Amino acid sequence: MRLLPHIRWSWSWPATFILFFVAAGAPFPFGSTNDLSIAFWCLCLGLALIVAPTRDLRRPHFWMIAGIGVIVAGYAFVLHEQLSDHPWIAPFNPIWKQASDLLGVPIAPSASIVKNEAFFALGAPLANILAILLGITVGAERERARRLLWVIAVSGSLYALYGVASFLIEPTMILWRDKTAYMGSVTGTFINRNTAAAYFGSCAVIWMLLILEDVRRRLPERHIEWKRVSRDVAEIPPRQILPHLGALLICLMAMFMTGSRAGVSLSLLAMIASFTVFLRKDLPPRTGIWISLGSGLVVALGLMQLLGGRVSSRFDSQGLVDEGRIEAWKSTLKIISDNPWFGTGMGTFQWAFPPYRSPNISIRGIWDAAHSTPLELASEVGIPMALLIAAAWAIMLLVLARGVFGRRRDAIIPLAAVATATLSLLHSCLDFTLQVPGYSIPFFALFGAGLSQSFRSKEGLRAADAVATPGRDEGAPATAGATAPRVARFHKTV
Numbered sequence: 001m002r003l004l005p006h007i008r009w010s011w012s013w014p015a016t017f018i019l020f021f022v023a024a025g026a027p028f029p030f031g032s033t034n035d036l037s038i039a040f041w042c043l044c045l046g047l048a049l050i051v052a053p054t055r056d057l058r059r060p061h062f063w064m065i066a067g068i069g070v071i072v073a074g075y076a077f078v079l080h081e082q083l084s085d086h087p088w089i090a091p092f093n094p095i096w097k098q099a100s101d102l103l104g105v106p107i108a109p110s111a112s113i114v115k116n117e118a119f120f121a122l123g124a125p126l127a128n129i130l131a132i133l134l135g136i137t138v139g140a141e142r143e144r145a146r147r148l149l150w151v152i153a154v155s156g157s158l159y160a161l162y163g164v165a166s167f168l169i170e171p172t173m174i175l176w177r178d179k180t181a182y183m184g185s186v187t188g189t190f191i192n193r194n195t196a197a198a199y200f201g202s203c204a205v206i207w208m209l210l211i212l213e214d215v216r217r218r219l220p221e222r223h224i225e226w227k228r229v230s231r232d233v234a235e236i237p238p239r240q241i242l243p244h245l246g247a248l249l250i251c252l253m254a255m256f257m258t259g260s261r262a263g264v265s266l267s268l269l270a271m272i273a274s275f276t277v278f279l280r281k282d283l284p285p286r287t288g289i290w291i292s293l294g295s296g297l298v299v300a301l302g303l304m305q306l307l308g309g310r311v312s313s314r315f316d317s318q319g320l321v322d323e324g325r326i327e328a329w330k331s332t333l334k335i336i337s338d339n340p341w342f343g344t345g346m347g348t349f350q351w352a353f354p355p356y357r358s359p360n361i362s363i364r365g366i367w368d369a370a371h372s373t374p375l376e377l378a379s380e381v382g383i384p385m386a387l388l389i390a391a392a393w394a395i396m397l398l399v400l401a402r403g404v405f406g407r408r409r410d411a412i413i414p415l416a417a418v419a420t421a422t423l424s425l426l427h428s429c430l431d432f433t434l435q436v437p438g439y440s441i442p443f444f445a446l447f448g449a450g451l452s453q454s455f456r457s458k459e460g461l462r463a464a465d466a467v468a469t470p471g472r473d474e475g476a477p478a479t480a481g482a483t484a485p486r487v488a489r490f491h492k493t494v
Contacts, residue, residue, distance in 0.1 A: 016144055018048035019134050023148060023442035024155035027199060030174065031190040031438030038123035038437050045130035045441075049137070056140035060455045064136060064399070067392065072129060074388050075122075078381050082112040082345045083119060090342040112345025113352055121347025121380075124437050128444045135448020145413050145449040149206060152442050156203025157247035160254035163188030163196065167257065186257035190438060197260035198433045201267020202420040202443060204251040208271055209419075211244045212278050213412050252303070262430045266423050268303070272296030274419040277404060278412070325371050325430075327358040332370045335379040343382040352379065373428035373435055396447065397421060403454025410453055417450020 022044050029037045081090035085108060092109035100107040112118055139145035163186045172179050175189060182193045190196040255267055276283075276292040283292055334356045335344060344352040350368040357367065370376035378386035400421065403414030420443050428434040 012053035012138070012141070012144065015048040015052040015134065016138050016147075018044050019131075019138050019445060020148065020151045022048075022131070023151050023445050026441040027155070027159055027438040028189050029438075030177070031192070031195060031436045032441070033191065033436060033438070035120065035123060038127055041437065041441055042123060042127050042130060045127060045134055049130055049134050052134055052137040053141070054137060057137060058140075058455065061136055061140060061452060064451055065133065067395065068129060068133060071389065071392055074385050075125065075381075078342060078385050079118055079122065079346070081342050082110070083116060085110070087111050093339075093344070110345075111342050112348060114345055114348045117348050118346035124435065124440070127437050128434075128440050131441045131444040132448040132451075135445040135450075136452050137448075139413075139445075139449025139452040142410050142413075142453060145453050146410070148445060148449050149210070149413060149416060152446060153203055153206040153210060153247065155442075156199065157207070157250055159188045160200050160203065160251045163200075163254045164250065164257060182259075185259045186254050188254065190436065192431075192436070193258040194260045194263050194427070194431045195433050195436045195439055197255050197258040197263025197267065198424060198427045198431075199439050200251045200255040200258070201263055201270065202423055202439075204248055204255060204267060205270050205274055205419050205423070206416050207244060207248040207251060209274060209278060209412050209416050211241070211248060212275065214241065214244065216279075216282075256303070262427055266427050268300040270419045270423040272300060273422075274415055277415060324361050327360045328353075328367055328370060329372055329375055331356040331358045331361075332372065332375045332379050336375070336383065339379065339382065341382045341384065343378070343380045343385075346380050349376050349380055369432045369435065371431050373432055376432070376435075393421075393425060396451065399454050400447075400450050403450065407454070407456070413453040414450040417447050421447055421450075 022041055026032050026041055032038060032041060081087040090111040093111055093113050095113050096107055096109035135148070139148060166173065167186045171183060174187060174191065179187075181191070185193040185196075187193050187196045188200070190199065255264055258264070272293060275296055276289055279292065280289065283289055331353065332349075335352055339352075349370060350366065353367050353370075361367075370379065374386065374390070377389065397418060400414045400418035404411055404418060407414070424433050424439070424443060434440045
């Protein structure tokens with residue numbers, strides 16, 4: 001009788017399982033935009049962080065966690081000023097005195113234009129912070145980081161498949177609710193088509209990188225011989241590559257069927273850039289990068305014509321950016337100029353915007369978002385806090401870039417993280433992608449794993465020590481001439 005192999009319990013399993021569950025499940029309940037969903041994900045991530053494994057963390061990881069602690073301290077200070085009846089330095093918003101004079105009754109003032117709203121608006125930023133912290137701790141081990149990449153990719157393709165199927169079968173429904181907007185667009189489980197496009201595009205970037213890594217692994221270790229690429233790829237068993245290609249195509253199809261101009265365009269640019277970066281060492285010198293970028297652009301335009309008819313028509317009829325959105329940004333800048341230090345209060349944009357609403361904006365509809373996350377953030381929490389968060393983003397992108405160009409093995413993890421981070425950041429400058437927890441939670445977890453994998457693992461450091469000092473246990477001293485080639489070979493694999 002064949003005995004089952006012994007499975008050793010690991011304390012990393014609970015936190016890892018919860019992180020995978022949250023990363024896969026966050027997009028499901030309509031993008032997790034309601035307070036109950038956000039509270040549930042915060043609870044899950046908080047419990048996972050309590051039992052998260054820490055043995056794989058190293059000094060660079062603790063520095064990153066300390067940096068996130070600075071962001072948390074900044075949020076705590078701004079929240080105190082906006083929620084407190086006796087803020088330390090923040091002035092009371094003049095709207096309270098105006099209301100008191102008009103009503104003829106005393107009203108307790110506040111630094112926020114809506115009392116206690118900052119407390120309820122804290123959920124989404126808290127979920128993102130917990131996700132990136134858990135991504136750093138769980139993703140410090142390379143296998144867990146790679147599995148997180150696969151979880152996001154597979155779940156994204158399943159959401160894309162559902163979005164396309166539901167659009168073809170019953171386009172007036174999102175899950176079990178009636179669809180109230182974007183009737184002619186695929187939105188998956190999201191309410192907004194722009195967020196859906198960024199999500200499917202980000203998953204397509206990950207699938208493309210996974211396919212490239214798999215194909216590259218089967219080719220010669222040195223530079224690719226481009227004359228033999230088609231023959232080498234044809235030798236790959238179809239059952240090993242076709243499922244990945246199918247997942248990529250379904251994500252691309254769903255992305256194009258959203259009809260989002262910015263989401264589709266930025267996703268294609270992210271795919272072109274990440275493709276070029278991944279194969280940069282295999283491209284011909286001098287002209288290789290330009291040929292890759294040019295070829296990628298031609299393929300992207302071809303896909304736009306083949307699958308993105310609605311996107312192209314929207315570009316033709318509406319241009320790059322809606323005029324109303326530009327006017328909304330100008331109005332938001334006026335809010336910032338009147339409330340530069342502590343803003344109007346977290347979560348108060350929809351109440352702060354009407355007095356500043358430009359007359360050039362259509363009177364139809366309610367603007368509950370600035371359609372630019374950086375501008376809305378600055379209007380709600382003030383310029384200093386917004387600059388602190390911008391600096392954190394800049395540092396994160398630099399660390400991820402260091403991981404992409406500094407590592408050879410597992411470079412796909414920081415590359416996927418920096419590609420999706422850049423995509424989401426640029427798209428959020430034109431919309432509110434990062435304000436939707438269904439998108440931000442799984443990808444902040446990926447950002448955390450990418451940050452962790454931007455540095456060498458403990459296994460790599462131990463291997464480097466062993467290579468640098470061979471024969472230590474046998475008492476034989478290492479010589480520089482014997483060690484140097486082995487160290488060089490080791491660094492090529494890390």
